[in-house]
Amino acid sequence: MKKHLLATASVCALLCMSACSPSSPAPADPNQRSEASRERSVAFKTLGGDMKELGDVVQGNVAYDVEKFKAKVAEFVAHSEVPFQHMEQDANGANGLAKAEVWSNAAGFQAETEKFTQAVAALNAAAESGNLEQIKAAFGPVGGSCKSCHEGFKIPNP
Numbered sequence: 785m786k787k788h789l790l791a792t793a794s795v796c797a798l799l800c801m802s803a804c805s806p807s808s809p810a811p812a813d814p815n816q817r818s819e820a821s822r823e824r825s826v827a828f829k830t831l832g833g834d835m836k837e838l839g840d841v842v843q844g845n846v847a848y849d850v851e852k853f854k855a856k857v858a859e860f861v862a863h864s865e866v867p868f869q870h871m872e873q874d875a876n877g878a879n880g881l882a883k884a885e886v887w888s889n890a891a892g893f894q895a896e897t898e899k900f901t902q903a904v905a906a907l908n909a910a911a912e913s914g915n916l917e918q919i920k921a922a923f924g925p926v927g928g929s930c931k932s933c934h935e936g937f938k939i940p941n942p
């Protein structure tokens with residue numbers, strides 16, 4: 785009797801599962817982004833924080849200290865690679881703020897990634913030179929490449 789009840793219960797569970805699960809994938813819910821998207825999000829937010837700190841020095845809100853700035857840029861260089869290690873597409877479309885174009889236009893996304901990597905390398909070289917004018921000149925293109933990639937590949941933050 786107990787066995788029978790259990791069997792009935794599990795058949796019920798199976799039926800219910802198939803009856804309740806949607807036939808098409810649920811639309812992307814930004815609160816239910818994929819694991820990869822959450823990793824990207826954290827990594828991109830770190831870049832946002834880095835840019836703010838570096839920008840404070842470039843804009844003269846914080847005094848320029850050659851060694852501190854070099855160290856901060858070195859951290860930024862390391863952080864700048866992290867989001868791109870988590871670019872897997874979610875099978876259910878839970879890709880957070882990443883537009884479908886990240887994958888449908890992979891070559892375009894790659895080009896933006898390279899532009900960004902080059903801008904970051906140039907900022908690093910400028911930081912190593914210890915010349916604030918060079919740093920200022922190299923900082924703009926970094927911010928520009930964040931923006932340029934976002935225009936094509938990121939859904940605006942809600």
Ligand code: HEC
Nearest residue numbers: 821824825828831832880881882896897900930933937938
């Ligand atoms: C090559 C493309 C590309 C570059 C370069 C890029 N981003 Fe993004 N960024 C994205 C994509 C795609 C997302 C959406 C990720 C997701 O939600 O899965 C994103 C998301 C973000 C987010 C939102 C995170 C969240 O979930 O709220 C921030 C903040 C951000 N990026 C900052 C930056 C900063 C700062 C830079 C430059 C230093 C930068 N990004 C450079 C493509 C890029």
